[in-house]
Amino acid sequence: MSTSPPRFTLAPSSMIDALYESLRQRIINGEIAPGEKVTEARVVSEYTVARPTAKACLERLTAVGLLHRTAHRTAVVPELDVAEILDLFFARDSIERRAVQRLAELGRVPAAARAAQERIERAVADKDFAHQVEADIAFHTALVDAVGSKRLSRMHELIMGEVHLTMGQFQAHRTTDPRTVAAEHLAILAAVEAGDQAAAAEHLAGHLRAAQDRLVARLTRDEQPHEPPRVDA
Amino acid sequence: MSTSPPRFTLAPSSMIDALYESLRQRIINGEIAPGEKVTEARVVSEYTVARPTAKACLERLTAVGLLHRTAHRTAVVPELDVAEILDLFFARDSIERRAVQRLAELGRVPAAARAAQERIERAVADKDFAHQVEADIAFHTALVDAVGSKRLSRMHELIMGEVHLTMGQFQAHRTTDPRTVAAEHLAILAAVEAGDQAAAAEHLAGHLRAAQDRLVARLTRDEQPHEPPRVDA
DNA sequence: CAGCAGATACTTGTCTAACAATTTTGCGGC
DNA sequence: GCCGCAAAATTGTTAGACAAGTATCTGCTG
Numbered sequence: 239m240s241t242s243p244p245r246f247t248l249a250p251s252s253m254i255d256a257l258y259e260s261l262r263q264r265i266i267n268g269e270i271a272p273g274e275k276v277t278e279a280r281v282v283s284e285y286t287v288a289r290p291t292a293k294a295c296l297e298r299l300t301a302v303g304l305l306h307r308t309a310h311r312t313a314v315v316p317e318l319d320v321a322e323i324l325d326l327f328f329a330r331d332s333i334e335r336r337a338v339q340r341l342a343e344l345g346r347v348p349a350a351a352r353a354a355q356e357r358i359e360r361a362v363a364d365k366d367f368a369h370q371v372e373a374d375i376a377f378h379t380a381l382v383d384a385v386g387s388k389r390l391s392r393m394h395e396l397i398m399g400e401v402h403l404t405m406g407q408f409q410a411h412r413t414t415d416p417r418t419v420a421a422e423h424l425a426i427l428a429a430v431e432a433g434d435q436a437a438a439a440e441h442l443a444g445h446l447r448a449a450q451d452r453l454v455a456r457l458t459r460d461e462q463p464h465e466p467p468r469v470d471a
Numbered sequence: 472m473s474t475s476p477p478r479f480t481l482a483p484s485s486m487i488d489a490l491y492e493s494l495r496q497r498i499i500n501g502e503i504a505p506g507e508k509v510t511e512a513r514v515v516s517e518y519t520v521a522r523p524t525a526k527a528c529l530e531r532l533t534a535v536g537l538l539h540r541t542a543h544r545t546a547v548v549p550e551l552d553v554a555e556i557l558d559l560f561f562a563r564d565s566i567e568r569r570a571v572q573r574l575a576e577l578g579r580v581p582a583a584a585r586a587a588q589e590r591i592e593r594a595v596a597d598k599d600f601a602h603q604v605e606a607d608i609a610f611h612t613a614l615v616d617a618v619g620s621k622r623l624s625r626m627h628e629l630i631m632g633e634v635h636l637t638m639g640q641f642q643a644h645r646t647t648d649p650r651t652v653a654a655e656h657l658a659i660l661a662a663v664e665a666g667d668q669a670a671a672a673e674h675l676a677g678h679l680r681a682a683q684d685r686l687v688a689r690l691t692r693d694e695q696p697h698e699p700p701r702v703d704a
Numbered sequence: 705c706a707g708c709a710g711a712t713a714c715t716t717g718t719c720t721a722a723c724a725a726t727t728t729t730g731c732g733g734c
Numbered sequence: 735g736c737c738g739c740a741a742a743a744t745t746g747t748t749a750g751a752c753a754a755g756t757a758t759c760t761g762c763t764g
Contacts, residue, residue, distance in 0.1 A: 288748040329622035336565040389562035393626040
């Protein structure tokens with residue numbers, strides 16, 4: 239607040255940060271599949287780090303829900319079931335709805351959201367799905383960050399890792415028309431710009447519900463065959 | 472959710488948990504004062520633990536805002552200024568408002584909230600201020616937990632440490648009539664029981680705003696003399 | 705042949721010790 | 735009195751070790 243906010247983000251400075259980012263990416267992209275075990279020893283050997291470093295990293299990933307772990311048991315990449323997805327989207331809606339209401343109240347349309355929107359459209363044109371998912375997350379994060387509340391942003395960050403994870407699982411068999419998503423995003427921004435809190439909240443809630451329903455529909459279909467957990471490596 | 476909720480909480484099982492709880496209490500109660508430095512070496516010597524253990528503990532406290540720390544610099548107990556308190560209460564309101572709206576929608580009045588309410592009244596009668604603050608936190612936490620959303624509860628937990636901290640700072644010079652607080656709590660529960668979402672949200676928002684205003688008023692008065700940071704030890 | 709008990713291997717929790725990198729502090733010179 | 739450099743303090747990371755708890759496999763018994 240008092241110092242100028244950083245305009246450029248550099249590569250992570252500490253070992254743990256770098257490790258965290260790398261593992262985060264691998265989990266989110268599905269490179270480390272849901273259900274797969276991630277032992278401390280594995281991290282130590284895959285990268286060249288000491289075990290305490292790996293341990294700290296796994297703890298951080300656990301804190302944001304990208305790994306599940308109970309005492310003395312190996313951390314695993316979670317497979318979210320329907321109940322968890324509903325819970326996740328309820329929490330997400332709570333934060334983002336408040337954010338857009340606030341933005342509408344201030345009449346503030348974040349530039350970063352518009353930028354993210356353009357990135358989404360470019361990714362759609364390129365058929366680059368991973369990038370599209372990432373830009374979509376960036377769009378929603380931009381909305382929350384624009385409120386300017388450190389703590390709201392932190393709470394949002396706490397759950398967006400899991401959102402990213404579910405979209406990553408979903409990404410393989412995508413059935414969504416990207417133009418629908420784009421239209422919904424624009425409707426949110428338009429309501430914010432018009433200063434209409436209720437409309438902004440409605441558009442956002444509808445958008446999230448649509449995403450949630452797509453995930454749930456996909457999941458209930460997939461859970462039927464009860465496919466065995468994929469184990470590679 | 473699927474397993475029965477624990478009816479009794481035991482002492483923390485792991486070393487780090489115990490350390491975390493102890494330090495948390497000491498920070499919240501003001502035993503470790505705002506502005507005070509907490510080095511890893513200090514924790515190591517005060518308790519009998521290894522430095523990595525202390526380090527992990529400080530990291531966890533930092534994650535929930537009970538300590539502030541930047542790379543290579545010593546962790547300190549934060550002194551929240553007015554801007555931060557406003558931010559904190561904005562975030563808190565976002566979560567708790569959603570929670571009571573949801574409870575009203577379900578018509579679910581959590582028993583734990585009523586129990587906490589009784590604990591508050593008992594603490595008031597005993598003039599036990601620390602206990603009163605703790606029970607007040609428990610009341611609000613009970614509201615959020617009753618929703619049954621793991622993630623909403625986790626987000627709430629992420630900021631309630633800081634709330635506890637500010638109330639601890641405030642506790643020394645208290646100016647609040649406890650009966651006002653009790654009445655506000657009961658109004659919230661009544662609205663929830665009646666299933667009136669809007670009224671529940673209104674009562675909660677008013678309650679939080681009153682608490683926030685008391686804190687801010689106290690703080691702006693205190694900041695005038697610009698007292699030098701207390702340094703003991 | 706099935707089921708259970710014990711033994712073994714694996715994994716995590718914590719500790720000790722050490723060195724590198726960075727920040728803070730204190731001293732001396734100008 | 736102020737600035738810069740060196741020493742001290744503190745954190746970041748690594749290595750190795752041992753205890754304790756889990757999971758797995760083997761072998762015995764019915």
